Amino acid sequence: MIRFENVSITHLKQIGPALDDISLEVQRGEFVFLVGPSGSGKSTFLSLVLRETKTQAGQVYVAGQNVSNVPSWRVPKFRRGIGIVFQDFRLISTKTAFANVAYAMQVIGKSRAAIRTEVPRVLELVGLEGKGHRLPDELSGGEQQRVAIARAIVNQPDILLADEPTGNLDPVTSVGIMDILDKINQNGTTVVMATHDDDIVNSMRKRVIELRQGKVVRDEDAAQYTSTIPIVPAAQAANEAGSQAPAVVPAMDEGAPQTRRQRAVSAATERDVAPADDAMPPRLERNRGRIYPRPGARQHPSDATTNGDQP
Numbered sequence: 001m002i003r004f005e006n007v008s009i010t011h012l013k014q015i016g017p018a019l020d021d022i023s024l025e026v027q028r029g030e031f032v033f034l035v036g037p038s039g040s041g042k043s044t045f046l047s048l049v050l051r052e053t054k055t056q057a058g059q060v061y062v063a064g065q066n067v068s069n070v071p072s073w074r075v076p077k078f079r080r081g082i083g084i085v086f087q088d089f090r091l092i093s094t095k096t097a098f099a100n101v102a103y104a105m106q107v108i109g110k111s112r113a114a115i116r117t118e119v120p121r122v123l124e125l126v127g128l129e130g131k132g133h134r135l136p137d138e139l140s141g142g143e144q145q146r147v148a149i150a151r152a153i154v155n156q157p158d159i160l161l162a163d164e165p166t167g168n169l170d171p172v173t174s175v176g177i178m179d180i181l182d183k184i185n186q187n188g189t190t191v192v193m194a195t196h197d198d199d200i201v202n203s204m205r206k207r208v209i210e211l212r213q214g215k216v217v218r219d220e221d222a223a224q225y226t227s228t229i230p231i232v233p234a235a236q237a238a239n240e241a242g243s244q245a246p247a248v249v250p251a252m253d254e255g256a257p258q259t260r261r262q263r264a265v266s267a268a269t270e271r272d273v274a275p276a277d278d279a280m281p282p283r284l285e286r287n288r289g290r291i292y293p294r295p296g297a298r299q300h301p302s303d304a305t306t307n308g309d310q311p
């Protein structure tokens with residue numbers, strides 16, 4: 001379904017390559033996690049599949065089509081076969097959940113009758129029955145992401161790309177989102193999901209392709225993942241937070257692999273504070289203020305031509 005043959009690309013003003021001689025194949029109906037540290041090339045990989053970026057060396061094939069050979073005027077049609085979901089949802093803030101999903105059908109000329117049938121069907125599929133009339137800022141972050149997923153799949157794409165779809169969500173909400181992605185995959189859609197989230201990868205046991213500095217360093221079925229987000233020693237964390245808390249020597253081996261939740265709990269323990277019920281892993285903590293922060297979030301310009309997304 002997706003084939004990379006010796007693909008390399010270096011972005012403008014970038015020193016090393018974003019992707020370096022990547023060759024791999026994703027079969028129809030697979031569920032693949034694309035993992036790796038920040039800057040390892042995950043988003044670049046997805047942008048090549050979407051033909052937002054062009055290869056400089058090698059070839060990318062999507063559904064048997066050499067992506068480089070798709071002329072610009074045909075790119076919107078090409079992208080109809082691909083749904084995409086982002087970390088920050090990218091919903092139209094002035095449209096209801098129903099209208100956000102319906103819009104993806106309208107832009108490709110689907111009839112009102114089809115919209116009336118299909119939109120409620122996908123809203124139900126993602127667990128939002130009865131909430132179609134709500135505006136994005138009347139929905140929780142997890143619900144907004146469900147709307148974004150409904151929008152991405154309403155035109156029944158062969159491929160669903162997800163770029164950190166749980167990155168702004170708490171762990172419990174993330175599990176619900178993963179259940180939906182799994183269900184969509186079981187219905188036959190090929191899913192490629194970029195993530196740093198080792199808890200999710202480890203709970204799903206799907207194929208894992210790990211990138212580092214633009215190279216595939218691991219490609220394993222039913223695999224696990226241990227991310228390498230550095231653990232911030234408690235003393236440093238306290239200083240950064242401007243806290244008067246005394247410096248505490250970290251109780252654990254800083255090099256030990258841990259899941260994000262373990263790191264969150266350890267960090268809280270090091271600060272001599274009981275982990276709060278809503279303790280979140282470090283990266284999510286950084287995002288905490290961004291979880292429900294964007295009522296009225298503006299659309300990203302790149303959404304205009306992407307299946308299921310809006311201008």
Ligand SMILES: Nc1ncnc2c1ncn2[C@@H]1O[C@H](COP(=O)(O)OP(=O)(O)OP(=O)(O)O)[C@@H](O)[C@H]1O
Nearest residue numbers: 011012013014018037038039040041042043044045
């Ligand atoms: N538009 C751009 N211009 C210059 N360099 C870029 C651009 N986009 C990405 N890069 C660089 O390419 C490399 C890969 O970036 P990419 O966004 O693909 O990584 P990533 O694994 O998705 O990271 P993250 O997990 O932080 O989203 C990084 O070194 C990044 O700085």
